[in-house]
Amino acid sequence: MGANSRNHWFLDPGPLSSWIDQFANELAAQRYTPLTIEGYTASARHFAAWLGSAGISIDVIDDDVVRRFAVHRCRCPGARQWLRISPKYSRRAGKFVVFLQRAGVALPPLKVVSTYPLLDDYQSWLRVHRGLSERTIARHLRHLHKLLPELGTATVDYDAARIRNVVRGWRERTRPADLRTITSALRSYLRFLAGIGLCRPNLDHAIPPVLQWRLSSLPRYLAAADVERVIASCDQLTRGRLRDRAILLLLARLGLRAGDVAGLRLSDIEWMSGMLCLSGKARRQVRLPLPQDVGDALLAYIEQERPHVHQQAVFLAMIAPYRPFAQSSHVSTIVALALRRAGISDPPSTGACLLRHSAATSMPGAVSTGRGANKRLA
Incomplete structure (x- = not known):
């Protein structure tokens, strides 16, 4: 100083x-x-x-x-x-x-010309017509920048053999989990190209599936008592206690995704009807009943702890500048810290999906692995 x-x-x-x-x-x-x-x-x-x-x-x-x-x-x-x-x-x-x-005092930043101009249109298509999140769009573009040097830019020449050869090459270089996201991006891009007449239709079917045995892993959820310990751990906080408690309750009671929580807006809460409006995958509108303890936690946070700023996002950073979460991973970080505070030393995972899966297993009619209820939450 x-x-x-x-x-x-x-x-x-x-x-x-x-x-x-x-x-x-x-x-x-x-x-x-x-x-x-x-x-x-x-x-x-x-x-x-x-x-x-x-x-x-x-x-x-x-x-x-x-x-x-x-x-x-x-x-x-x-x-x-x-x-x-x-x-x-x-x-x-x-x-x-x-x-x-x-302010117009300095020169605006130069716009870098894309090596693959079609990706600009593809990005807009994902955003407008597919309703994907910005994070998912960025991941698709990142993978396509790896694939396009091998595929080439002459999209009208794409055929099944070329597509399969590129995927086989990547199968040797990457793990199955990563290969799934890579092939997902490629399928999406080929559908886009076919839709605007720049490649043969149905080339996305030429991509071989990445095998993953269903139900091959152990269930990844917490027992109900451990979930309550995680939520109660927020009482140990001096800053963000009400915010983190509301977030954990949304995950544990409603099974929301981290992106749903990070993107929640004040206008999404229907206080009179006790409902929560969400935009799910591909912008599907979903209305969920708001449990009493979740509604009480949201109200306490908004009235007592949320910074008084002109932001529509419900959940904001606790230090200036008071902005919405830049990434949904911030919600998973809150879960990881709560697990540590609760003394749960060896959880199946540490992200927001852990509480989502735990909510699925506690729902009536959920199968032993929780996957049936998890599908309903999607």
Whole structure:
């Protein structure tokens, strides 16, 4: 803190001084702490002073300039003799540049031309017509970038033999679980191409199935008493106690997926009818009854602990900036931490699906493995 205060007087941000003040105001509006804001503005002030000493004009600031700042050997005013800038420090300067780009002061980021232009249309098709989550779309694209160098871009020349040869090659290089996701992405892409007339129809049937024996693994769920211990462990928390309890109850009582919980919006809760509206896979609308303890937990969190910000997402981060969960994996992290607090040292798994499967086994008519009820939850 003291070093930052001294550097404030030696570093001259020049014409960017007023923009640094506006940057600080934006961070304050997002509920960043004063100490964090000071760290960001110190990085921004250093970046602005370095621009002046390097003779770089404001109107040519881009991502390459940020990279040059990150690797420069610092001899800037303020008694700085750094051999290199820390990654955290340069990331904070990068956030300031993003702020300048939004304000129209700096150049907007360059749009990289895709090596496979068809993937742009495919991405839109997945989002609009298939209703897939952004995470699933990103995974499909990641796999296709691995496959397309072998398949080639001449889609009209695709045939069953070529498809099978590529899949066989990947079968030798990857595990069955990974191969399943790879072939799933390829089937989806071939259906898209056939739908717009860029490849032969039904080529997706040429992809051989990845065998996985049904019911070959042991059931992966917790006993009812252990589930209650996990939920009760939230009482040990000083921050996020009500939030984590509401999340765990949604998973354990309703069998929701992690993505369902992370994507839950305030408007999805029908308080008068006691129902919960969800968009399931492929955007199928589902309405579920809200159990009393789940509804009470949600209400307690929203009224007593949820930050008062203009966000539609029900569950938010507990430290500024108060944003929705960036990934559904944050929900699984909450489950893993609760398992540890509850003293369950050897659970079958540690993700959100563990409570989902446990909910399935406790439902009336569920088979011994819980898979029958789990299908109904889908």
